[in-house]
Amino acid sequence: NAGVMQNPRHLVRRRGQEARLRCSPMKGHSHVYWYRQLPEEGLKFMVYLQKENIIDESGMPKERFSAEFPKEGPSILRIQQVVRGDSAAYFCASSPAGSRGDYEQYFGPGTRLTVT
Amino acid sequence: AQSVTQLDSQVPVFEEAPVELRCNYSSSVSVYLFWYVQYPNQGLQLLLKYLSGSTLVKGINGFEAEFNKSQTSFHLRKPSVHISDTAEYFCAVSPPLGGYQKVTFGTGTKLQVIP
Numbered sequence: 001n002a003g004v005m006q007n008p009r010h011l012v013r014r015r016g017q018e019a020r021l022r023c024s025p026m027k028g029h030s031h032v033y034w035y036r037q038l039p040e041e042g043l044k045f046m047v048y049l050q051k052e053n054i055i056d057e058s059g060m061p062k063e064r065f066s067a068e069f070p071k072e073g074p075s076i077l078r079i080q081q082v083v084r085g086d087s088a089a090y091f092c093a094s095s096p097a098g099s100r101g102d103y104e105q106y107f108g109p110g111t112r113l114t115v116t
Numbered sequence: 117a118q119s120v121t122q123l124d125s126q127v128p129v130f131e132e133a134p135v136e137l138r139c140n141y142s143s144s145v146s147v148y149l150f151w152y153v154q155y156p157n158q159g160l161q162l163l164l165k166y167l168s169g170s171t172l173v174k175g176i177n178g179f180e181a182e183f184n185k186s187q188t189s190f191h192l193r194k195p196s197v198h199i200s201d202t203a204e205y206f207c208a209v210s211p212p213l214g215g216y217q218k219v220t221f222g223t224g225t226k227l228q229v230i231p
Binding site for chain 2: 004
């Protein structure tokens with residue numbers, strides 16, 4: 001069973017360009033989480049999605065950032081008009097559906113975004 | 117809202133010595149508690165978790181942690197470390213939201229095991 005896949009692993013963008021980060025959850029998982037890790041900081045929750053639904057986006061910046069998890073295909077985190085402050089490692093995690101929320105989140109290897 | 121404090125950013129320890137990584141949290145509601153490990157250029161892996169019940173939790177790779185509600189702490193311990201334990205360790209909390217976790221992570225502690 002393949003783990004959580006993220007691509008690309010490294011992404012370099014110039015200021016003003018768009019960044020698209022992809023996350024394929026583990027097989028059978030229908031919940032996806034995105035986290036951002038700034039240098040020398042812990043991971044910060046950004047958004048939680050289920051298939052075709054954004055459940056909690058309270059950690060997402062209000063502008064330029066968007067996320068989706070379509071019925072088919074990977075989850076996408078999109079950052080428009082990137083700025084240097086967006087340089088960070090972006091991690092995706094997935095988990096199976098559960099009514100109590102006590103299951104483990106499985107993390108991908110992350111995408112390291114560098115904005116030049 | 118909850119927060120997590122890991123006071124030690126780096127902890128050097130000799131191989132086969134014991135280690136304790138400290139974690140304190142703040143929350144107005146009950147929380148789930150976690151320790152994750154991150155090896156270089158990899159994602160996070162769950163070491164152990166506390167949901168309820170016994171306050172001493174045993175995890176993978178010989179690690180254990182004790183939940184202390186009065187001190188709002190969840191320190192991670194291992195009686196004898198190996199070189200392979202060199203990694204960054206994150207303490208995390210999540211309120212039981214009913215169906216998902218909204219995890220707040222600490223800033224991490226880098227454990228360096230010295231041969």
